[in-house]
Amino acid sequence: MTDLATAVPLHEPNRRLDAIDRKILTVLQEDASLSVAEIGDRVGLSSTPCWKRIQRLEADGVILRRVALVDQNKIGLGISVFVSVESSDHSEAWLRKFADAVSAMPEVMEFYRMAGDVDYMLRVVVADMPSYDVFYKKLISAVPLKNVTSRFAMEKIKSVTALPVPAA
Numbered sequence: 001m002t003d004l005a006t007a008v009p010l011h012e013p014n015r016r017l018d019a020i021d022r023k024i025l026t027v028l029q030e031d032a033s034l035s036v037a038e039i040g041d042r043v044g045l046s047s048t049p050c051w052k053r054i055q056r057l058e059a060d061g062v063i064l065r066r067v068a069l070v071d072q073n074k075i076g077l078g079i080s081v082f083v084s085v086e087s088s089d090h091s092e093a094w095l096r097k098f099a100d101a102v103s104a105m106p107e108v109m110e111f112y113r114m115a116g117d118v119d120y121m122l123r124v125v126v127a128d129m130p131s132y133d134v135f136y137k138k139l140i141s142a143v144p145l146k147n148v149t150s151r152f153a154m155e156k157i158k159s160v161t162a163l164p165v166p167a168a
Contacts, residue, residue, distance in 0.1 A: 086146040107124045
C-alpha cells in the first residue's frame, strides 16, 4: 500500500525515514498535543498525508506512544537517585527474576543492563529519604545482590525527552 500524495510505502519493514518523517518526529517530540493540521503546517504537508505518516510511524513502532510530561517536584517526588547494582549471578533465571522485580517497582523510571564496572543502573524517583529507604529494602530483598550503590542527584541541570533526530 502506498500513500499516493507522497509516494511513500506504508508499513514497509526497516523503511528509512525521509526528511518529512524526521520533521514530524521533531515536532511531535516538542509538542504532541498539536493538531494534525498544525503539525502539517510545520512540516509542509496538508492534514491527510501528515496524518497518514503519523499513523505509519506509530504502526512501524517509531512512535511508541504520546504522553504528558509531569514535573516530578510538583507532585512531591523531589529526590532522584541513580542506583548501581552489581550481581554475582549472571544466569538467565536470575536476570529474569531481577528484571521482573525491578520492572514492577513504580519508583524505577529507567532500568539498564550495563557494560563496565556495574551490571545494572536504575534511575529512581521518590518523595523523600524514608521513601527511598523503603524502596532500597524492597530492592535488596528481591534477589541476591553483590553490591548496591546509591547516588543522590543534588540538582537537575539538563533533562530532555526529545531524541536528536539524525539527518537522513
